[in-house]
Amino acid sequence: MGKIRLSLRGLFRRLTRRFRRDLRFQIAFFYLLFAVPVVIVVLLFGEKTNDRLRTEVMNADTALARSIAQDLGLNLTNARYAAQELARYSRTGNVDPVTLEALYNRFNLARSLVNPVTLLGDWWIVENPVPLGLDVVPPEAFPFRDFARMSQLGGPIISKGRRSIQTHQPVATSIVPLWDEREEFFEYVVSNIRLVALSKALALLLQEYPQENFAFDAVVIDAARHIVAYPDTSLLLTSPIGLPDAVMNAALEEKPGSAVYLASNDVETLYSYAPIPGTDWGVIISRPADDAFAIANAFTRSMTIVASLFIVVGILFWLALSHQVIRPLEKLAAFGQSIRTDEPLPRTEREKLIVLAHRSDQVGHLTDTLVRMQAAIDARLDALIQSLRDALILENLEGKVIYANRQMGLLTERAVDEIEGAPVETVLSWILADSQDAARVLTELEDNERSPAAIITEFDVLRRGRRISLRLQVFNVTDSQGALIGRGRIFSDVTADREIDRMKSRLVSTVSHELRTPLASIKGYATTLLAEDVKWSPQAQREFL
Structure with a gap:
């Protein structure tokens, strides 16, 4: 545990040191300090807005399901009312054509999409307490078959969907109890609701709602979870395929609602449901969740794109700043370090620096100023070295001459360009060509080559018909860390010093005598x-x- 703590502490120190020394990291840190909260706020805002839009869509679909359920319930109520009125007119015998036409027009003015008479199939009157026979309503249409028990309900009821025994068409049987003026039950009006006509009424209801961008799928199920109304009438009285049981159970309850479930085709679907008033039926409308929540999802995607663009723009800005400002500053820092330590830049870096100096912005001006300043320093230093009376050469660790001043050219009687790049042994051979001390000098240099101390030796050479005396001093050249990077050789003309020494000797000898x-x-x-x-x-x- 202690080692891990020490490792983490060392890592933290290295990162802190790197952060303090690298401007690139500092800019990235402060950008993240600004960008991360902004991105989080944008994403949270998008998520909250998405939830609100989804809730609004679900509420709208629930309202649509409730509206369809109420309209269908109104149509069923009107159909039962039509059966009652027809039964009343039939009982009184007042069934002349004029009366029936007036009755039909009255139904036609009812607030429904279809004339309620068109929903009616067979209808008849059953007096109390005649038992319900199999020829009237089959036993599977109701959970009970005795009208006396039905009379206790106090209101109309409607059966599950079934096929009519007489017409073999899909119908649902409606039974409406009737009371006299003394509120005593005396008979039933039994009528068959034509489910094909109810399906057409459902299709007309769906046409009232705009479906340019998406299409609703609506179905009406009964208590047995069979289809009793659907635009495709061939599916009547069949079990819905793909409808979740939870949705069907909720549709038959009293409270409308919406929910998202995975359909049988593995597609998320938004289901909205509502019970039909006065029945044990429920309306279910559905559509793909992607279509239902298209606006919400588009808004979320737009927020995600905005956040991504914000991050991408920040990264691009950081890269551009790094390329256009920080990297040139690093090159200028390396250039300044080379000036301070007298270490030349590599040729490739030097070429990049020259390209950078041609920029027209402040970085280019600064680079050009530093390059000119360094060139002026080099020129002054070169002029100083060239003005020396001593011959000077500098060599690298490979023994190649990398610099020679003008006096060295005069000493070797060769051009400076020819000297630079030549091996040191060759240059020495040029100087010692006619010297009687050549073997001694070369031996001394070879014996003391790896010595850290300076090497000093003297020898005579013949130049322009006269003999001159030279003093050779070899010294090591190191960098700022003390590492050996080359050697220098200074050839000094000590002929005059030798003459002065000889004159001193003669003077002393004469005075002594x-x-x-x-x-x-x-x-x-x-x-x-x-x-x-x-x-x-x-x-x-x-x-x-």
Whole structure:
């Protein structure tokens, strides 16, 4: 655990050091500090808006399902009312054509898409308490078959879908109990609702809603979960294919709603449902979720695209800034480092720097200024070296001459361009060509080649008919870290120094000789005066002195 902590701490320190030294990382950090909250806000806003739009779509589809259910319920109510009115007119015997036409027109003015009479099939009156026979309504149409028990319901009921025994057409049987003026039950009006006509009514209802961009699929199911109304009448009285059981159960309950389920074709589908008032039936409308939520999904995609564009633009801006500003600054920093350490840039980097200096912006002006400044420094240094009275060559670690001044050209009697690039051994052979000390000098240089101390040796050469004396000094050249990068050789003309030395020797010898003769006389007289075996007269002593 301690090693992991130390490793993480070291990593953090390296990253911190890199962050402080690299402007590229700093810009990226501050951009992320700004961009990440913006992207998060945009995505959250898109998600919230998407949820709100989806909720609105689901509420709209639920309202549509409720509206269709209410319209169909109204049509069924009108059909039952038509059966009651026809039964009343039939009982009173007032069935002349004029009366029937007035009754039909009255039905035709009802608030429904179809004339309720068209929904009716067979209808008849059953007096109480006549039991319900199999020839009237089959037992599977209702959960019970006794009209006396039905009378306890107090209102009309409608059966499940079935096929009529007489016409073999899909119908649903409606039973409406009737009461007299004393509110006593006295008979039923039984009528068959033609499911084909109900399906046409459903199709007409769907045509009232705009479906330019998407199409609804609507179906009406009964308590047995069979289709009792559908635009394709060939599917009547069959079980719906692909409808989830949860949707069918919810459609038969009292509360409308919407939900998204995976259909049998593995496509997410939005189902909206509502029960039909006064029946055990339910309406289910459906459409693909992609179509239903197209606007919401498009908005979410647009928000995602905006966030992505924001990130991409930021990355492009960072790359452009890195390429146009930071990378040139790095090159300028390396160039400044080379000036400070006197280390030349590689040729490729030098060429890139020249290209950078041709830019017309501030970076180009700065680069051009630094290049000119460095060129001026090099020119002054070169002029200083060229003005030396000593010959100078600089060599690399491979022993190739990389620089020679003008005095070296005069010493070797060759062009400077010919000297530069030549091996040091060749240049030495040119200088020592007519020297009697060549073997000694080469031996000394070879023996002391790897010595860190400077090598100094002297030799004579013949130049332009006269003999000159040269002093060779070899020194090591190191970089800012102390690593060896080459050597330098200075050839100094010490002929005049040699002459001065010889003149000094002769002067000392002459003065010594001239001083030695009188001193010998003085010494002889002093010795004579100091002799004890001879006594000199005062006059002689004064003469000796």
